[in-house]
Every structure is written in C-alpha cells, then in structure tokens.
Amino acid sequence: xxxxxxxxxxxxxxxxxxxxxxxxxxxxxxxxxxxxxxxxxxxxxxxxxxxxxxxxxxxxxxxxxxxxxxxxxxxxxxxxxxxxxxxxxxxxxxxxxxxxxxxxxxxxxxxxxxxxxxxxxxxxxxxxxxxxxxxxxxxxxxxxxxxxxxxxxxxxxxxxxxxxxxxxxxx
Amino acid sequence: xxxxxxxxxxxxxxxxxxxxxxxxxxxxxxxxxxxxxxxxxxxxxxxxxxxxxxxxxxxxxxxxxxxxxxxxxxxxxxxxxxxxxxxxxxxxxxxxxxxxxxxxxxxxxxxxxxxxxxxxxxxxxxxxxxxxxxxxxxxxxxxxxxxxxxxxxxxxxxxxxxxxxxxxxxxxxxxxxxxxxxxxxxxxxxxxxxxxxxxxxxxxxxxxxxxxxxxxxxxxxxxxxxxxxxxxxxxxxxxxxxxxxxxxxxxxxxxxxxxxxxxxxxxxxxxxxxxxxxxxxxxxxxxxxxxxxxxxxxxxxxxxxxxxxxxxxxxxxxxxxxxxxxxxxxxxxxxxxxxxxxxxxxxxxxxxxxxxxxxxxxxxxxxxxxxxxxxxxxxxxxxxxxxxxxxxxxxxxxxxxxxxxxxxxxxxxxxxxxxxxxxxxxxxxxxxxxxxxxxxxxxxxxxxxxxxxxxxxxxxxxxxxxxxxxxxxxxxxxxxxxxxxxxxxxxxxxxxxxxxxxxxxxxxxxxxxxxxxxxxxxxxxxxxxxxxxxxxxxxxxxxxxxxxxxxxxxxxx
Numbered sequence: 223x224x225x226x227x228x229x230x231x232x233x234x235x236x237x238x239x240x241x242x243x244x245x246x247x248x249x250x251x252x253x254x255x256x257x258x259x260x261x262x263x264x265x266x267x268x269x270x271x272x273x274x275x276x277x278x279x280x281x282x283x284x285x286x287x288x289x290x291x292x293x294x295x296x297x298x299x300x301x302x303x304x305x306x307x308x309x310x311x312x313x314x315x316x317x318x319x320x321x322x323x324x325x326x327x328x329x330x331x332x333x334x335x336x337x338x339x340x341x342x343x344x345x346x347x348x349x350x351x352x353x354x355x356x357x358x359x360x361x362x363x364x365x366x367x368x369x370x371x372x373x374x375x376x377x378x379x380x381x382x383x384x385x386x387x388x389x390x391x392x393x
Numbered sequence: 394x395x396x397x398x399x400x401x402x403x404x405x406x407x408x409x410x411x412x413x414x415x416x417x418x419x420x421x422x423x424x425x426x427x428x429x430x431x432x433x434x435x436x437x438x439x440x441x442x443x444x445x446x447x448x449x450x451x452x453x454x455x456x457x458x459x460x461x462x463x464x465x466x467x468x469x470x471x472x473x474x475x476x477x478x479x480x481x482x483x484x485x486x487x488x489x490x491x492x493x494x495x496x497x498x499x500x501x502x503x504x505x506x507x508x509x510x511x512x513x514x515x516x517x518x519x520x521x522x523x524x525x526x527x528x529x530x531x532x533x534x535x536x537x538x539x540x541x542x543x544x545x546x547x548x549x550x551x552x553x554x555x556x557x558x559x560x561x562x563x564x565x566x567x568x569x570x571x572x573x574x575x576x577x578x579x580x581x582x583x584x585x586x587x588x589x590x591x592x593x594x595x596x597x598x599x600x601x602x603x604x605x606x607x608x609x610x611x612x613x614x615x616x617x618x619x620x621x622x623x624x625x626x627x628x629x630x631x632x633x634x635x636x637x638x639x640x641x642x643x644x645x646x647x648x649x650x651x652x653x654x655x656x657x658x659x660x661x662x663x664x665x666x667x668x669x670x671x672x673x674x675x676x677x678x679x680x681x682x683x684x685x686x687x688x689x690x691x692x693x694x695x696x697x698x699x700x701x702x703x704x705x706x707x708x709x710x711x712x713x714x715x716x717x718x719x720x721x722x723x724x725x726x727x728x729x730x731x732x733x734x735x736x737x738x739x740x741x742x743x744x745x746x747x748x749x750x751x752x753x754x755x756x757x758x759x760x761x762x763x764x765x766x767x768x769x770x771x772x773x774x775x776x777x778x779x780x781x782x783x784x785x786x787x788x789x790x791x792x793x794x795x796x797x798x799x800x801x802x803x804x805x806x807x808x809x810x811x812x813x814x815x816x817x818x819x820x821x822x823x824x825x826x827x828x829x830x831x832x833x834x835x836x837x838x839x840x841x842x843x844x845x846x847x848x849x850x851x852x853x854x855x856x857x858x859x860x861x862x863x864x865x866x867x868x869x870x871x872x873x874x875x876x877x878x879x880x881x882x883x884x885x886x887x888x889x890x891x892x893x894x895x896x897x898x899x900x901x902x903x904x905x906x907x908x909x910x911x912x913x914x915x916x917x918x919x920x921x922x923x924x925x926x927x928x929x930x931x932x933x934x935x936x937x938x939x940x941x942x943x944x945x946x947x948x949x950x
Contacts, residue, residue, distance in 0.1 A: 260688075260689045261687070261688050261689040262689060263689035263690075264669075264670065264671070264672050264686060264689060265669075265670060267672070268631065268670060268672065289689075291689070295690070298690075298691050299689070299690065299691055302674065302691040302692065302848075303631075303671070303672035303673045303674050303692070304672075304673035304674065305631050305632070305672040305673035306672055306673075317632075319593075320838070320841070321593030321594070321792065321838065321842055322593055322594065322788065322792060322824055322835060322838045322839055322842070323593055323594040323750040323751060323822075323824050324593075325835070325838040326750075326751045326752065326824065326826055326830060326835070327750075327751070357845075358632070358673075359591060359593060359673075359675050359842060359845060359846055360591060360592070360593040360594070360595075360675075361632060362407070362590060362595070362596040362599050362630065362632065362633060363407055363408050363411050363445075363596060364593065364594050364595075364596055364748060364750040364756075364822075365408040365445025365446055365596065365748065365749075365750060365756045365757045365758070366408045366411050366412060366445055366446055366448070366756075367750060369411065371632070374634045375411075376407065376410070376411035377411060378408060378411040378412060379412065379446060
C-alpha cells in the first residue's frame with residue numbers, strides 16, 4: 223500500500239498528511255458501518271473527513287473497497303460537493319458567505335480583512351496550519367449578515383474589527 | 394404538573410445562536426438558581442422568535458416583555474429586577490413592533506399586525522425538544538384524524554380543496570402531485586422532505602425545522618398515508634448542524650411515543666423517517682439531483698420525464714415536498730380546506746413564510762397571508778429602510794428570483810401577480826436593496842453564485858453562467874459595449890430554453906428583470922458612468938476603448 227509522509231500541502235502551508243497504516247485502519251473502522259451500502263457514500267465521506275479535515279486519496283480507496291463502489295465514483299462524489307476537500311486543510315475551516323444578501327451587507331470588506339489578517343488567499347491555509355479559508359454559497363443565517371462559519375459555529379453581524387477576537391479563540 | 398409563575402423564553406434559532414444566545418441562557422439558568430427561583434421560573438429554549446438581527450432575544454411571560462440584544466452582563470439585572478421584583482428592565486426592552494412575537498400574546502395585539510401564523514404557529518412558543526408541548530398545541534391531532542377517520546383519497550381531496558401549492562419555489566399544486574403518486578401501483582413508495590435550503594437569502598426551512606420539528610414529522614406521516622408510502626426521508630443541508638440535531642432528536646421522541654414505526658394510531662399503517670445529510674451543493678435542492686445525492690452519487694439532475702412522482706428514489710414513486718409545504722399539511726387536515734382558504738387569495742390560498750434580509754430595519758422570519766403587497770412587507774413588518782435611504786430594488790425568491798423596482802411596490806405578493814412582473818415568489822427570500830447599491834454590482838454577485846453552483850453536467854448552464862459572469866464583470870469595470878449586453882440577453886435566453894434543470898433555466902429570471910427594470914442605469918455603465926458610484930474601471934484594462942472614453946469623459950489625462 224502506498225504510504226505518504228511529510229508535508230503535502232502547498233509549500234510552506236504547514237499542513238502535514240500522514241497516511242500511515244494507523245490512519246488507514248481508522249478509516250476502515252469508520253466506514254465499516256456502511257459496508258456494501260453504496261447509497262451511504264456521502265455520509266461515509268462525511269465521517270472519514272471528520273478524522274483529518276480532508277479526504278486523502280488512500281482513504282477514498284478504502285471507502286471504495288468497503289462500500290463496493292468504483293473508486294472513480296467515490297472520487298467523483300468527493301470532488302462534487304463543496305464541503306469535501308481532497309487536498310489537505312487546516313485544523314479549522316472558515317467558511318465565508320459571498321452571496322447577494324451578505325454582499326449587500328458588506329461581505330467584501332469582511333473577506334478582505336479576514337484574508338489580510340490571516341495572510342492567505344481565498345482557498346488557502348495559514349502557514350501555522352490552523353485555518354483554511356473557503357467561500358460558501360450561503361450559510362443560511364442571512365438575518366445576521368455578513369456572517370462567517372468556523373467549523374460548526376457561526377459568527378454573525380460582523381464588522382472587520384470583530385475578526386481578531388473571533389480568530390483568537392482558535393489559535 | 395409543575396406550576397411556574399414565570400416563563401423565560403430564550404430564542405434558540407440559529408441566527409440567535411450565532412449572536413451568542415447559548416451563553417445568555419446559561420447565565421440566566423445560573424442566576425435564577427442563585428436567586429433560588431428555579432422552582433418558580435422555567436427557562437425554555439424556543440425556535441426562532443423572528444427579528445434575527447436583534448438577537449439574542451429573551452421574552453419573559455406572563456408579561457410578554459421582549460428583551461433584545463441581551464448580553465451575559467445584562468442577565469443579573471433581568472433576573473434581579475424583573476424576576477425577583479417584577480420590574481421590567483426598560484433599558485433593554487424592545488418596544489418597537491416585533492414582527493413575530495406572538496399570536497398567543499393577547500396583551501400586545503400590535504405585535505403581530507398583519508402577520509398570520511399557520512406554519513409558524515408554534516415556532517418561538519414551544520420548546521422544540523418537547524413532544525409534549527407540541528401535542529399540547531394540537532400536535533399529531535391531524536395525523537390521528539387522517540389515519541383513523543379518513544381514507545387516503547379523502548386526505549388528498551382535502552389537500553386539493555385547500556389549494557395548497559408547493560412552497561419550495563415551483564408552486565405546483567400539492568394535492569395534484571399526491572394524486573399522481575397515489576394512483577401508481579408499486580411495492581414501495583417514498584416521501585422526501587426537501588430541506589436542502591440552498592437559495593441565498595432563505596433560511597425559513599431551517600427555522601421551521603429548528604422551531605417546530607414535530608410538525609414536519611406529522612406532515613410527512615399524513616403525506617405517507619395519503620399515497621401509501623411507508624418510508625420518509627428528510628434530506629437536509631450538511632451545514633445545518635443544529636437543524637440535524639433537533640430533527641433527529643424529534644424523530645427519536647416520536648418513535649418512543651409510537652408516533653413513528655409500526656401500526657400508528659392502531660390504524661395498521663406504518664411509517665418511519667430517516668435523515669440524510671447533504672454535503673454542500675445548491676443544485677441538490679432540485680428534486681432529481683437531490684434523489685441522485687440520496688442514492689450516494691454526484692448531485693446531477695436527471696432528465697425529466699419521468700418525474701419522481703412515478704419514478705424517483707431507487708426508481709420507486711416518490712413525493713418530494715419542501716419543508717414549508719409539509720408544515721402546512723397538519724393544520725389543513727385538522728381545520729379543513731375552507732379554513733385554509735380564508736387566508737390569502739383565491740388562486741394562492743394560505744400564508745407564505747418569508748425571510749426578510751438586506752437594507753431593511755427589521756430583518757428576520759415572518760409569515761404573512763398571500764397577496765399582501767411588497768410595500769406592506771417592507772414598510773409594515775419590515776419597518777422601512779434604515780439610514781434615511783431610498784428603496785431601490787427587492788429580489789423575491791432568492792438568487793434565482795426576479796428583481797422588482799419601486800413601480801412594483803403595490804403589486805400583491807401571490808404566485809400569479811409576481812409571475813406577471815417576470816419574477817416569482819420562489820423560496821420566500823426577500824432581499825431589500827437601497828439606493829447606495831448598483832444593480833450591475835448586484836447582478837455580478839448573483840452571476841458569480843450561478844457560475845460557482847452550476848453542476849457542470851449540461852453545456853448551456855456550465856458555459857453560459859461563466860460567460861454571463863464575464864460580461865457583467867466587464868460591465869462593472871465600465872468596459873462593456875452594447876454588443877456585450879445583447880449577447881448576454883441571447884445567452885440567457887438560450888439557457889432558459891435548453892438547460893437541463895431549473896438552475897440554468899432560471900438565471901434569466903433575475904437577469905432579465907434587472908435588465909428590463911434598470912435599463913438606464915445599465916446603459917450608463919456603457920458610457921463609463923456608474924450612477925450609484927460603486928463600479929470602478931479596472932486599471933488592468935487600460936488599453937480597452939471604453940476605459941479611454943471614460944478617462945476622456947472624466948477629464949483624466
């Protein structure tokens with residue numbers, strides 16, 4: 223089996239993947255409840271992703287074997303949905319909404335401040351490996367726009383000045 | 394039963410959670426205990442109370458005092474003054490008209506004004522985690538009546554007679570849809586509740602699920618009985634953590650009470666529900682894409698026909714309905730079609746739940762009868778435009794909905810009237826935009842969304858969304874020509890005619906309405922002018938002629 227060690231994220235991103243046997247055994251354990259149930263592929267990928275915040279290629283292979291679906295289909299699904307990532311991400315995922323309701327409420331300014339504060343581009347991961355910033359189509363909290371979501375917590379009614387305090391909780 | 398002299402309702406809708414209501418609730422609990430009031434005061438975390446930008450919201454009954462933007466530091470004053478001494482804390486009291494608290498609050502009739510509550514009758518009033526509180530508000534009565542004293546046909550006839558139409562956007566008559574599936578012979582049929590609420594600006598379904606989950610379960614039982622389906626699924630957005638948590642708890646409670654499972658109400662009819670999580674794809678709100686996703690595939694829409702009503706999940710007849718549509722079913726069965734028809738208009742009966750966002754004073758969740766005007770919503774329930782600005786545009790129905798201008802303010806909001814303007818009621822999102830914004834910039838934001846969310850399966854949508862975004866970006870940079878805009882119109886027309894699903898077909902709706910209603914403003918961009926002062930030329934395009942014209946026009950050398 224292919225083993226990967228060492229940094230695999232963008233250079234200097236600080237993200238390290240260790241797809242060792244321990245990890246793959248863990249993947250096996252997580253997906254075993256979906257054995258030969260192709261219809262649960264999306265749920266299985268959610269569970270696998272919760273281990274390392276992304277879906278390494280080797281893990282997809284384990285999912286394919288266990289659920290008994292072609293690897294191509296697993297890859298197809300893993301790359302279709304925006305909540306899944308096949309490349310390494312930071313420990314915390316920051317999702318920013320840039321849809322019309324947030325746009326009207328001044329999301330562009332929040333996005334700029336956040337990227338400046340973290341020193342990354344959209345989609346990038348901070349050099350300490352703590353945050354990855356992604357855009358979201360809608361977080362469904364438009365009543366408190368502009369909003370960002372860090373993992374499963376939403377911060378609404380944001381102004382740029384709020385960001386440092388919010389980020390400090392995760393550092 | 395315990396008797397409490399006061400109830401403290403803490404809004405636990407997701408926007409309030411985002412504003413920090415959990416910490417406030419914890420502090421109230423601590424403080425109440427500290428004052429030794431825990432046997433006299435009951436604290437309830439409810440569903441959404443309505444005005445989302447004023448959170449965290451706390452309501453104290455029996456007085457019905459509403460406190461807005463309550464912080465942890467305010468709690469000791471509320472408990473010490475109001476709960477101990479019976480003196481409401483005026484400093485924190487919200488005295489404006491609060492849109493949705495609450496119809497049970499007879500002391501303050503001005504609160505609910507033009508609102509009528511059918512779908513949201515319990516949201517914000519009961520503890521969503523308590524099945525007893527739902528049952529105490531006539532919950533599961535409709536299901537009991539349907540299963541024990543009505544035939545499946547009678548249920549469908551009642552829903553047909555009520556005139557209920559799909560609230561997810563397509564507005565198809567619900568009773569007719571049920572009739573199709575009921576007629577098909579099959580060994581298995583399914584009910585799917587579409588809670589993949591991806592339309593930007595819409596968050597009603599999550600607040601219904603989070604505020605009154607048992608109502609959705611009850612509605613699904615009734616629909617299952619009417620068509621002969623024994624299994625139901627709730628397909629819910631993966632990002633809606635709180636909704637998933639609440640509905641899963643509610644399903645477990647319903648099973649424990651024998652309201653899901655075998656032989657419901659001794660009728661011999663069995664029904665159960667399972668939750669399926671999405672993973673972030675707007676297109677999965679389209680019913681056939683949703684079904685593909687539930688089968689563990691990429692959420693790419695299917696060719697129609699066949700429609701899901703005859704050939705849906707695993708090839709079996711499947712009824713797919715929106716959360717709000719399903720939540721209308723129990724009250725209709727309980728109270729009858731005639732009762733339902735007293736609300737709204739003859740062709741669009743009932744109410745509509747809207748989420749009011751953008752440049753408006755009261756943002757949040759409202760439920761009003763069909764057919765009231767946009768003006769009544771914005772200047773009545775919505776409290777007008779903040780900061781002394783003027784109303785410029787309202788987008789109804791989310792990103793795929795049409796844009797209305799000032800001349801449309803007095804058009805009744807129902808399915809037919811909005812269709813005449815080229816718009817649609819859609820999902821119930823109402824985005825209000827004031828005159829500080831530029832329509833071209835807004836159009837860009839909408840088109841960027843479509844480009845991102847096109848699933849890539851069919852060419853008109855995959856390529857069209859990208860080209861349209863390019864053209865409007867160019868317009869925003871004041872570099873577009875008349876030819877570009879002509880091409881945009883043609884492209885959107887082709888997409889409308891030839892895209893596989895509603896995603897590609899509906900891009901034309903916002904685009905044409907913006908281009909028709911704001912022709913002058915867009916025209917100005919061709920001449921290098923943005924009347925709202927938002928759009929700027931991109932210096933990287935310096936070699937393009939429009940930019941040069943602009944420089945000349947502005948006297949820049």
